[in-house]
Amino acid sequence: MSLLSVDNLSVAFGRVRVVDGVSFSVDRGRTLGIVGESGSGKSVSTLAIMGLLRGASVTGSVTFDGEELVGAPAERLRSLRGARLSMIFQDPLSSLHPFYTVGEQIAEAYRLHKKASRKVAHERAVEMLGEVGIPAPRRRAREHPHRFSGGMRQRVMIAMALACEPDLLIADEPTTALDVTVQAQILELIQRLQSEYGLGIIMITHDLGVVARIADDVLVMYGGRAAERAASARVFDDPRHPYTQGLLASVPGLGRGTEGPGGGRLRAIPGNPPLPSAFPPGCRFHPRCSVALDICATEQPALLGTVRQVACHREGEL
Amino acid sequence: MIVYALRRLGAIALIMLVICAITFAIFYLLPDDPALDACGKSCTSARLADVRHAMGLDQPVLTQFLSYLSGIFAGRTLGTSGLDCAAPCFGYSWQYASPVWDLLLDRLGVSASLAAGAAVLWLVVGVLLGLMAALRKGSLLDRGIVLSALATTSAPVYLIAALLIYFVILQGELLPFPDYQPVLDNPAAWVASLILPWITLAALYAAMYIRLTRASMIETMAEPYIRTARAKGLPERTVVVKHGLRSTMTPILTIFGIDLGGLLAGAMITETMFGLPGLGKLTFDAIGKSDQPVVLGVTLLAALFITLANLVVDLLYGVIDPRVRYA
Ligand SMILES: Nc1ncnc2c1ncn2[C@@H]1O[C@H](COP(=O)(O)OP(=O)(O)O)[C@@H](O)[C@H]1O
Numbered sequence A: 001m002s003l004l005s006v007d008n009l010s011v012a013f014g015r016v017r018v019v020d021g022v023s024f025s026v027d028r029g030r031t032l033g034i035v036g037e038s039g040s041g042k043s044v045s046t047l048a049i050m051g052l053l054r055g056a057s058v059t060g061s062v063t064f065d066g067e068e069l070v071g072a073p074a075e076r077l078r079s080l081r082g083a084r085l086s087m088i089f090q091d092p093l094s095s096l097h098p099f100y101t102v103g104e105q106i107a108e109a110y111r112l113h114k115k116a117s118r119k120v121a122h123e124r125a126v127e128m129l130g131e132v133g134i135p136a137p138r139r140r141a142r143e144h145p146h147r148f149s150g151g152m153r154q155r156v157m158i159a160m161a162l163a164c165e166p167d168l169l170i171a172d173e174p175t176t177a178l179d180v181t182v183q184a185q186i187l188e189l190i191q192r193l194q195s196e197y198g199l200g201i202i203m204i205t206h207d208l209g210v211v212a213r214i215a216d217d218v219l220v221m222y223g224g225r226a227a228e229r230a231a232s233a234r235v236f237d238d239p240r241h242p243y244t245q246g247l248l249a250s251v252p253g254l255g256r257g258t259e260g261p262g263g264g265r266l267r268a269i270p271g272n273p274p275l276p277s278a279f280p281p282g283c284r285f286h287p288r289c290s291v292a293l294d295i296c297a298t299e300q301p302a303l304l305g306t307v308r309q310v311a312c313h314r315e316g317e318l
Numbered sequence B: 001m002i003v004y005a006l007r008r009l010g011a012i013a014l015i016m017l018v019i020c021a022i023t024f025a026i027f028y029l030l031p032d033d034p035a036l037d038a039c040g041k042s043c044t045s046a047r048l049a050d051v052r053h054a055m056g057l058d059q060p061v062l063t064q065f066l067s068y069l070s071g072i073f074a075g076r077t078l079g080t081s082g083l084d085c086a087a088p089c090f091g092y093s094w095q096y097a098s099p100v101w102d103l104l105l106d107r108l109g110v111s112a113s114l115a116a117g118a119a120v121l122w123l124v125v126g127v128l129l130g131l132m133a134a135l136r137k138g139s140l141l142d143r144g145i146v147l148s149a150l151a152t153t154s155a156p157v158y159l160i161a162a163l164l165i166y167f168v169i170l171q172g173e174l175l176p177f178p179d180y181q182p183v184l185d186n187p188a189a190w191v192a193s194l195i196l197p198w199i200t201l202a203a204l205y206a207a208m209y210i211r212l213t214r215a216s217m218i219e220t221m222a223e224p225y226i227r228t229a230r231a232k233g234l235p236e237r238t239v240v241v242k243h244g245l246r247s248t249m250t251p252i253l254t255i256f257g258i259d260l261g262g263l264l265a266g267a268m269i270t271e272t273m274f275g276l277p278g279l280g281k282l283t284f285d286a287i288g289k290s291d292q293p294v295v296l297g298v299t300l301l302a303a304l305f306i307t308l309a310n311l312v313v314d315l316l317y318g319v320i321d322p323r324v325r326y327a
């Protein structure tokens, strides 16, 4: 049984359904990468899992360690958050409270979930800061977030997320705001902590390079739906969905797009992703798809396949 | 921080000097002649000259100004009248036949009582209602609160005071007309005389604080660090109070300090309408009677309160917000 199984998850704000029937699963010690352009529903899907969406209607099923989370009491979700399910975000500065020391902020969740004393929790915070590679953790625990660099702040966020030794870490674009060398360090850190703690990880990113580097499985999202879902190696060696192919072709040195007929030329997908209020009928990718058929504009392609799943009318032909 | 505070205090002294000079110049340029009032009804030009001489008004303006300044620190004798005005001497009110400083001290207790009570009321009511509105944004409760805040802000203070006087004192006879007693002499009378003025001022300011708290809280609750607090599994109460309110109170504190500083110098309309013998009423009367030394004294005191309140707020900011560095 998977640590987390998401089945047919949909999320609507009012009458606008921004996530539509998405399914995936994550095992202990494994990493699922969720990729897609901005607005494709990556954050909303995972916030829904965490029970952090306010004013949204969430349907489908999310089972975490055998327990159904959709429709679970808010209090139950709250007791899981920060304890067994953790999340880190894109902008580590604004995600940390400016008025509290990083030590206080890390200790807070530990005190709450482990019923630890202030002192024990503070020790834990210092220990975690050391664990995520912050030098002089005892001294730095007493400093406020604005005294840390971007990369160090993200380390603080990771320390905070992992203080209670959760089973699942959701990382929503954790390296997007960081520069390239720091990005690599943070990814390395996450991987090291994963093997140490046996964490299941969902890595959300619009950067295929990040996914190629650390994901075991990949879910490609487009317009609130799954476009393709498979083991990472398959997706990068042999992308089947025209959208995945387009994504790969737009990144240097990844997949076969660069060695293909284009001869290493980068090709960005023309046009922009649709807004949820104006999702096109049929395949939501059809207005931008270079191989679309007539049927694509009217019929929604089903997500088919076993080892790999692709939602495209032309799956198998291309 | 001490260096910063000292530097700021120096700046305040400079500002006070400038304000003093400007006010002094304005009075000098005004057509009103204080000697005329002091001279009385059967004033002849010879007597007027005598009075002017006695009051020191025949001196060049710069001399007058310098003697005023030195009087603040060293005290002085007024003109040739032989009247002694001990330091700090802010001039002498011929109207009240008293040094201005004594008048100010005498009235300050009333204004401070008024300001402090009103401030507690409006802060509690304003922040609580603003918070409730923000947390239930868009609800009926929110709309009700915002609407009544709007209505109260648009009501002029004399209208609120007049309504309270009419309904509570005249019609309802629930309270006697305010007869101010110092709190230590008679606490019950103190409260009884201040309760309506407190409500008047609090209503006025609470409306503003409701809107301020609401806006600030809505902004804060949309911050990513609030999402982080929820992601940690904190109970919503902790999220709101420890993480939300803490940030929300920072801008409110600034305004609060300045409002309080301003009010200490007297709520002119409120004090006058309720007949409270505070600085505001003193000013009101003094303006009516062109009692320039009193107006000058109150102006300086008000300026001092406001600049000091600003300094206190800025220093407190550093305590609340660790990102603030004094430079
Ligand atoms: N609270 C909300 N109310 C209404 N629409 C929202 C809300 N949050 C996100 N959306 C919309 O849902 C869509 C998916 O957003 P998101 O999951 O954040 O995308 P991303 O894949 O970039 O993380 C976007 O079009 C966004 O505008």
Ligand code: SF4
Pocket (backbone or CB within 6 Å): A241, A242, A243, A283, A284, A285, A286, A287, A289, A290, A291, A292, A293, A296, A301, A311, A312, A313, A314, A315
């Ligand atoms: S279903 Fe049609 S439009 Fe959609 S990706 Fe496949 S070919 Fe393109």
Ligand SMILES: [Mg+2]
Pocket (backbone or CB within 6 Å): A039, A042, A043, A044, A172
């Ligand atoms: Mg996102």
